[in-house]
Amino acid sequence: MEVNHMEEPETRSGFVAIVGQPNVGKSTLMNHILGVKLAIATNKPQTTRNRILGVKNYPGKGQIAFLDTPGIHSSKKRLNQALVRIAVDSLQEVDLVCHLVDVAHCASAFQKEGDALAGDEAMVLEALQGLENVPCILVLNKIDLLKDKSVLLPIIEQLTQKQAYAHVLPVSALQGDQVDSLVDVIFGELPADFPMFPQDMITDQAERFIASEFVREQVMVLTKKEIPYSVAVEIERFEDVPRKDLIEVSAVIHVERDSQKGIIIGSKGSRLKQIGVRARAQMEQFFGKKVYLETFVRVQQGWSEDPRSLHRFGYE
Numbered sequence: 416m417e418v419n420h421m422e423e424p425e426t427r428s429g430f431v432a433i434v435g436q437p438n439v440g441k442s443t444l445m446n447h448i449l450g451v452k453l454a455i456a457t458n459k460p461q462t463t464r465n466r467i468l469g470v471k472n473y474p475g476k477g478q479i480a481f482l483d484t485p486g487i488h489s490s491k492k493r494l495n496q497a498l499v500r501i502a503v504d505s506l507q508e509v510d511l512v513c514h515l516v517d518v519a520h521c522a523s524a525f526q527k528e529g530d531a532l533a534g535d536e537a538m539v540l541e542a543l544q545g546l547e548n549v550p551c552i553l554v555l556n557k558i559d560l561l562k563d564k565s566v567l568l569p570i571i572e573q574l575t576q577k578q579a580y581a582h583v584l585p586v587s588a589l590q591g592d593q594v595d596s597l598v599d600v601i602f603g604e605l606p607a608d609f610p611m612f613p614q615d616m617i618t619d620q621a622e623r624f625i626a627s628e629f630v631r632e633q634v635m636v637l638t639k640k641e642i643p644y645s646v647a648v649e650i651e652r653f654e655d656v657p658r659k660d661l662i663e664v665s666a667v668i669h670v671e672r673d674s675q676k677g678i679i680i681g682s683k684g685s686r687l688k689q690i691g692v693r694a695r696a697q698m699e700q701f702f703g704k705k706v707y708l709e710t711f712v713r714v715q716q717g718w719s720e721d722p723r724s725l726h727r728f729g730y731e
């Protein structure tokens with residue numbers, strides 16, 4: 416008779432949410448670990464608008480499935496509230512949480528006001544408080560910006576008073592300092608399990624989504640004030656054309672007002688052209704193929720406050 420024995424996993428695997436306020440370096444951290452620019456990252460808050468899965472395999476060791484998330488912050492705007500919901504909801508499905516803070520921000524808040532919990536940190540902490548049996552790592556990011564490392568102490572002291580962290584680790588996501596140590600610490604907390612995703616899968620995001628994000632990133636980088644937040648990008652066509660050995664992409668940049676359309680296009684189309692050239696370069700790098708990119712600008716009056724549009728663009 417054959418014995419039906421369960422195979423014991425020799426690897427560790429799990430889901431890890433990366434959460435924190437906007438602009439603390441969540442997407443930069445995930446990209447650095449993956450070694451691929453999967454999530455767009457800019458110096459403007461609310462760059463990330465979705466939960467983005469990034470899978471990293473460590474042969475013989477296991478697999479970490481990161482969830483990059485939008486920044487948690489307070490806002491009266493419908494789009495922003497939807498983004499925060501996406502971030503908070505992602506905490507429900509994970510084995511571990513990395514809570515990122517920007518130490519440069521915390522340090523200056525501490526020096527000015529004697530309080531290191533800058534901005535909406537209380538909101539992030541509140542979201543973490545709801546977690547049961549999910550370990551949390553405090554990741555002190557952007558240490559490269561600190562001349563005086565002693566200011567880390569009050570930051571750690573204040574945060575650890577509010578939340579029971581399994582570990583506390585200073586890193587620089589941008590420069591990669593201490594990121595390997597962070598990965599080791601993450602592995603130490605993950606359950607013994609088989610890999611959850613195939614070895615060749617780095618994300619569950621569709622190619623169309625990734626292409627749209629590269630366009631939105633360049634709009635965010637190349638525009639100012641309210642424009643970066645008034646833009647949604649839709650890919651109307653994404654076609655791999657083997658005969659030509661290229662991918663043909665048509666992207667529509669939706670803005671909320673006529674005046675914004677003119678700004679995106681720029682004088683004689685110069686800004687739109689620049690957006691296209693840069694986004695195409697990102698796509699070619701990511702997809703490893705030549706890309707032909709067409710861009711259009713359309714006005715979708717007040718989309719960021721409209722539930723149907725938010726749904727259509729994938730934010731609700």
Ligand SMILES: Nc1nc2c(ncn2[C@@H]2O[C@H](COP(=O)(O)OP(=O)(O)O)[C@@H](O)[C@H]2O)c(=O)[nH]1
Binds near residue numbers: 455458559588589
């Ligand atoms: N100096 C420094 N800048 C960083 C670091 N990590 C991220 N940044 C910058 O912070 C900004 C926000 O990064 P991003 O990853 O988009 O933050 P997110 O909104 O939390 O995803 C970008 O300009 C990054 O280059 C870091 O470790 N050091």
Ligand SMILES: [Mg+2]
Binds near residue numbers: 442455456462483484
């Ligand atoms: Mg981000």
